[in-house]
Amino acid sequence: MDQKRQASFYRKTNETDINLSFAIDGEGKSDIQTAVPFMTHMLDLFTKHGHFDVHIDAKGDTEIDDHHTTEDIGIVLGQVLLEALGDKKGIRRYGNAFVPMDESLAQVVVDLSNRPHLEMRADFPTDKVGTFDVELVHEFLWKLALEARMNLHVIVHYGHNTHHMIEAIFKALGRALDEATTIDPRVKGVPSTKGML
Incomplete structure (x- = not known):
């Protein structure tokens, strides 16, 4: 591949301060620190299973709640994915x-x-995981889809945890993004x- 498919972006607002870099053709290496521990865990899993290389340093007004930080990570991640493509x-x-x-x-x-x-179909049995508001999963995914300009369908077929x-x-x-971003020599x-x- 002639050109590395990667991008970085720094976004600072009155609510959040986010520095993020993303490489599509990576090895699943993550260096992720956010002010929202549950999202840090989820983004680490996303990185590993997508074989991406991701660095995120995100701070936000989590003394209010996790909304702004989670939403803005979705925004910036979508922007760098689109640029990297x-x-x-x-x-x-x-x-x-x-x-x-x-x-x-x-x-x-x-x-x-x-x-x-x-499009998201998920019937979560609880409103929180620890201190994390489960409704923020939808917020993150919507902002990711919007900024990456992708059609994203999420279905949880069943589960009770x-x-x-x-x-x-x-x-x-x-894993789905890894497949979609893969270069196919037939194309x-x-x-x-x-x-x-």
Whole structure:
């Protein structure tokens, strides 16, 4: 591959301070510190299962709650993913992954289509995992899909442990994105009849 598919971005607001770098063609190396320990854990899983290299240093107003930090990590991660993809020539474009986590089964399907959309089907049995608000999973995924300009479908087919269900989502997200971003030597140009993505 001639060009490294990677990008970095620094975003500072009155609510958060985020420094993030992302390499698509990595080895699953993570150096992730956030002010939200549960998200740190989930992003570490995402990185490992996607074979990405990810550095995140995120601080935020978690004395209020975890919302701003979680949302803004999703925003910046989507932005660097989109930049790292470049012109998208040769990519598979679509990715699909099923991941079981004990009693839970999650499926994530992505299309790097330049048409942002999130569909999420998950019936979490609790509102919190530790101190983490479970509704923020949707917030993170929506901002990721919006900024990466991808079509993202997330389905938790079943499960009764909220931690396991969310963990399966993030592992499946990494694996689906790994598939979608993979260069396929059979693909000439971009995989679209429009001639662009």
